[in-house]
């Protein structure tokens with residue numbers, strides 16, 4: 001496999017012939033590359049939805065994907081789709097988040113296959129939460145290591161958020177009360193495959209911190225965590241080309257799909273792979 005690093009911090013382009021034809025050794029190598037580089041893009045692929053599902057199964061069992069109706073023919077595939085007629089409607093994934101981090105065991109990897117890409121715009125940003133952790137002073141690391149974060153989908157998928165999703169005519173997103181559930185994860189986690197320390201934060205789903213008496217101090221820390229973990233130093237921006245297959249590690253990154261392509265169609269097929277309970 002040819003590996004071309006994308007930034008000095010994280011991310012790599014990996015050249016392989018046909019993802020669907022990788023043998024077990026190649027698959028293990030690719031998985032290790034995703035864990036190491038945290039975001040990997042494999043260009044020039046043309047997987048059918050079924051082939052994408054079969055490839056994803058080789059990374060692990062499918063994750064549970066609440067709130068978003070999957071493709072009717074392929075219940076493990078979400079069509080991330082914005083039509084020309086949807087104009088400037090809010091896009092799927094249009095806020096910093098790590099996929100479904102509000103679950104007890106959030107997904108390990110996400111696979112996103114670009115099918116139809118606007119002539120300009122529609123890029124996606126990722127940020128490395130291991131890089132955001134590494135630069136901190138030992139004192140700051142010690143302080144953050146004692147904190148637990150409250151993850152919830154309430155500001156994304158509770159019933160009051162339904163209207164924001166209804167601008168996407170070809171995606172069915174069904175908000176419900178279960179989005180108000182909360183889940184506590186350590187703010188600093190240990191990646192289960194690399195052993196790296198991760199500042200496991202994303203503003204989309206981390207809406208509170210446990211055990212703060214001073215609400216102002218808590219609000220300031222939440223703001224700081226967002227600003228720090230999305231600082232330009234720890235990010236990369238991917239310009240999609242149809243045929244790209246991006247694979248990222250949700251345990252060490254967060255991402256944000258830009259919404260600057262009103263009047264163009266954008267379609268990508270997403271599968272997610274089950275993960276484990278985040279631990280320190």
Ligand code: SIN
Pocket residue numbers: 080092093094112123124255256257258268270
């Ligand atoms: C997502 O958040 O899964 C969607 C990302 C994208 O559309 O680029």
